[in-house]
Amino acid sequence: MKKLINDPDDVVDEMLDGMTAAHPDRLRRLPDTQVLVRDDGPVDDKVALVTGGGSGHEPTHAGYIGDGMLDGAAAGDVFSSPTADEFEELIGACDAGDGVLAIIKNYEGDVMNFETAIELAEMEGVEVESVVVNDDVAVEDSLYTSGRRGVCGTILVHKAAGAKAAQGADLDEVKRVAEKVVDNVGTMGTALTSCVTPEKGEPTFDLGDDEIELGIGIHGEPGTERTEAMPADEVTEHLTEAVLDDLDLDEGQEVLTVVNGMGATPQMELFVLNRRLQELLGERGLETYDAWVGDYMTSLDMAGASITVCAVDDELKELFDAPADTPALTVK
């Protein structure tokens, strides 16, 4: 399998160096770690927002570091959690004295390493709270999790909680907003191809030319259902119905939607999905407040997409609209 990499062992290091070289005025790498933080941080009089997880989901996580979103992110190796000591360094480096909110995707390794880091940071006198994102409606328990996985909905948690923190809210308020998003968001994804991890160099699972997986995670784990390939509208219907059934929204409810590419799907196809998604919302009497389309939470070179729906109220609308200035997402 052809890849633009040197040595699989160096790929994360080299990616992080390349990222900081692309954004020298925004991102800084903590020495001897895989942790990136805001170049102008820690930011005084502001709750710090941190996250992290395995690499391979770019622009997640470090792509969302900046004004209005994250203060820092720890990058693990491809598809594996950062270690607890890296999370601990991240928390320490981002705290400006007003406390830290850790945003954790519900994967066992991430949760355990972050929780250990949080306890250690608390022993050093840092005030830390955490939220665990579990938006994937496809699974109850999975290969890597107890409970539902955390996937693309995490970006919306970064955005809303980041905006709240930027407004000067205290740690409890920032956490409340983060949990509000978690309570109101659902996601489901599909894969047309497996991804190829640098280490393994071959597809994680075999998928025939005429097959797709529904209900995938973001680590090349197989979906909950393998079916024959179908037109874009049908795929959109499967994903959207699963998410909406889970959220169980009242008619007239306003929602923000995300059609997210998994890394190797052209925007053309994502927009085709979004077209049908918006029709389906209309048919259910739901009102779209905003629709995001693009690669937000990827799975290396997997072809496929996920659909995220988040119910919004006045508070969340204001926070999603608030300014953000990061390498991967800018809102003016």
Next chain:
Amino acid sequence: MSDDDAATDGDRAADDGAAVVAAVEAVAERIEAERDHLTQLDSAIGDADHGGNMARGWAEAADAAGDLDDPDAETVAKTVGKTLMAEVGGASGPLFGGSLVFAAGELDEGITPETAVAFAETYLEKVEDRGDARVGDQTMVDALTPAVHTFKKSIEVDDLPPIEALAKAVDAAERGVAFTVPIRARKGRASYLGWRSVGHQDPGATSTLFILEEVLDVAADRLGVDVPEKDATSPTIPDEDPDEAGGDPGADSGGD
């Protein structure tokens, strides 16, 4: 332990620290020797990295502990825990390493029967909380829980000498490892296999037993006593190679 009465607190602290360093070095050697065995156990029900991760972590931990200058027991334990956290990764990093960092604080007044019990209890508590696992989930908790409870009871109720209490704890851990074979995993990666996890010996419980065995050996050696005889009624782990016992056709039992 009354023969320590004459020693000054400083000697005592340095001696305790040196004992922990010796134990860590012994554990590192043992885990390296068992590396393929642990990986083989993990390949049947997990992602086949337990042996390599643990061997790397303990080797680094032994180096880090050896580099300390006249450390006390708490400092050594904390250093080892931090190193395991950084090097082992995955869930084993926080479980083995993170728990050790927290439990290390119980040794701030050196190693006595009382502090050893407190250390063991805190360690178990952290592992249970972090892993959200209890006895019967087919995890390291199945070896650790009986070991810690037996140790505590032997010291506090039966009033046994610490070395005998430790030997009984190792026996209990061994029974715990044997217990992981016939049960179904409910936590950790193996839980995804559901009933297919039955018949497999848990790698984390196994490495926990190896660690306790080495601690017992080092403790006996430093006290100048023989390792107490095994309880003859104690059942042992059924098979060196659970893959053969379990008849899993997919597992490679060859090793190297």
